[in-house]
Amino acid sequence: MRRATPERLAFSALLVACFAWLVAYPLYSHNQYWQNVLFFAFLFAVMASGWNIISGYAGYVSLGQSAFVGLGGYTTGIIATRAHISPWWTIPIAAAVAALVAALLGVVVMRTRGHSFVIITIAFLLILQLVALNWASLTGGSTGTTLPLTSYPREWQNTPFYYVMLGLVLLSVLMTWAIRRTKFGTGLIAIREDEDKAGAVGINTPVYKVLGFAASAVLVGAAGGVYAYYLTFIDPTGMFNILYSVFTVLAVLLGGRATVWGPILGGFLIELLREQTNVHFGASSLNLVIFGALMAAVVLFLPRGILPTAAAWFVGRRTRGVPGVAEGALDLRPGLALAARPEERPAESSILLAADGLVKRFGGLRAVDELSFYVREGTITGLIGPNGSGKTTAFNLIDGMMRADAGEVRFEGRRIDRLPPWERAHLGLGRTFQITRLFRQMTVLENVVAPLRSFSLAQLAAGAVAGHEVERAQELLDFVGMSRFAHAAAGTLSFGQQKLVELAQVLMLDPKVILLDEPAGGINPTLIERLVEKIRELNAMGRTFVIVEHNMPLVAELCDPVVVLARGKRIAAGSAHEIQRDPLVLDAYLGEGWTVDEAVTA
Ligand code: ADP
Ligand code: MG
Secondary structure, eight states, X not given: OOOOOHHHHHHHHHHHXXXXXXXXXHHHOOOHHHHHXXXXXXXXXXXXXXXXXXXXXXXOOOSOHHHHHHHHHHHHHHHHHHSOOXXXXXXXXXXXXXXXXXXXXXXXXXTOOHHHHHHHHHHHHHHHHHHHHHXXXXXXXXXXXXXXXXXXXXXXXXXXXXXXXXXXXXXXHHHHHHHHTBHHHHHHHHHHHHHHHHHHTTOOHHHHHHHHHHHHHHHHHHHHHHHHHHHSEEOHHHHSOHHHHHHHHHHHHHHOTTOSSHHHHHHHHHHHHHHHHHHHHTTSSHHHHHHHHHHHHHHHHOTTOHHHHHHHHHHHHHSTTSOOXXXXXXXXXXXXXXXXXXXXXXXXXXXXXXEEEEEXXXXXXXXEEEEEEEEETTOEEEEEOSTTSSHHHHHHHHHTSSXXXXXXXXXXXXXXXXXXXXXXXXXXXXXXXXXXXXXXXXXXXXXXXXXXXXXXXXXXXXXXTOTHHHHHHHHHHXXXXXXXXXXXXXXXXXXXXXXXXXXXXXXXTOOSEEEEESTTTTOOHHHHHHHHHHHXXXXXXXXXXXXXXXXXXXXXXXXXXXXXXXXTEEEEEEOHHHHTTOHHHHHHHTTTTOOHHHHHHO
């Protein structure tokens, strides 16, 4: 939770003073040079703020941000030269066009990530530039287009656009701030942290990304429109300028990624630097070398950017000597003894989850090979097998992280193997990971409220960490004994603690069945005890589990039935006592140094 620290108050006062000065400046000074510098600073601030949404929040690094300036500029230019429409209409149209094209681009590039995404955004920018160059009848081609002058008096010609651009800066800040406080914002950050995991906890990632794109472009499109009026002349190289994309990226990295004010600060700094290097080195291309060096310096010495570094310094100074949350001792409540036998279930319950003939090939390897098994409601079903026998892959096929090459998955009688992961989550399928996959830069509490049990557009605007959800998340954290870490960054927890938080996270989905992938792997015995106790409690309340685990005493005590895999195939199924006599099982485990007999009697 944010408190009004002296630094925070000072920062706010500084911002208000800066804003007041920016508003007053054209009124008392007619210095065209500085007005021009400020105008460009606003432009870069708006571009950086938009970029921050898709690239800072959602982690999709784009080099196409200046495409939206060009789109906005040309939309405005094309309309203004053909119809007598006031700028106050053309600029919103420019915004809408940019947002729409961004959304379409989002749909098209949906499946690419990382480097290929960056390349596609550059291509997108260059293609638009080519279109503007070659569609001369519409755009004027390489000779450009001259916009009609506005009727404002000469010495005030640019002042209205100065204020509109300043207004767009303010809107950008508001939008960035608002997005961070909604489900939309945490969804985007979840995508940045781990997109597949975001899908697994019910976040409809394509919709989030497309809307994130639109949000990152809308105000930049408007800014492009304002920019076109300001220049009164537009041409393809000026409007679709890849250098501006680079400045945008640099501005955000410099100011602080995924912060509200970082991109604004960065935009101002970049413009000042650009002016200075133009003045001193403009004739040569040395100014670009300087920008390159700056980029390298930021990455090396200020990897987080100015504002986050400054904030960390202030926090560090204030809390020096106060023990961090992660250092606090664990409160361990007495766990149930591992040795308690699960009660015999009387009648057979209905089948909740069924895998039927599942096949997954990786090249020549059949990781899952004609695998069929079912999970009855209310059971804790074990899934065991030597390393590499396809257990994790089977989970991936069931929860939709991977598509099966053949076979079916049915949940409550319904086929789900064609559904995307978030829809499977919405139906009541929860899953934890062998190597925990929390959103490391979010707090524990944010992690636990991140899962979504359904999708609606209204949900995007809902508070990120608000309402009943927080109470429920607190309860769940309490339940797994992790509530004291609610405000710690998830990445600072120990592996075992992360496993417990991931359990709380998946419970937030209120799933009917929970797939646990090696819940006890790599965690200390006290935490294992707590985990087992929690699984038992949840099962007693009617929740179904499928557990992949190497800890055989735990499997023997907790799971019934147990399904045994070897080389992707099911080789046995039955109670722990039944499978221990199965020669196939003993054979599969031969050389692994394990027999069920030993495990059960251990
Ligand atoms: P388990 O969880 O039972 O240890 P996995 O399902 O992780 O086994 O792996 C089964 C086999 O498939 C292993 O041989 C593994 O190397 C291979 N495998 C798993 N995931 C991939 C992947 N994404 N690409 C290629 N091979 C994979
Ligand atoms: Mg595995």
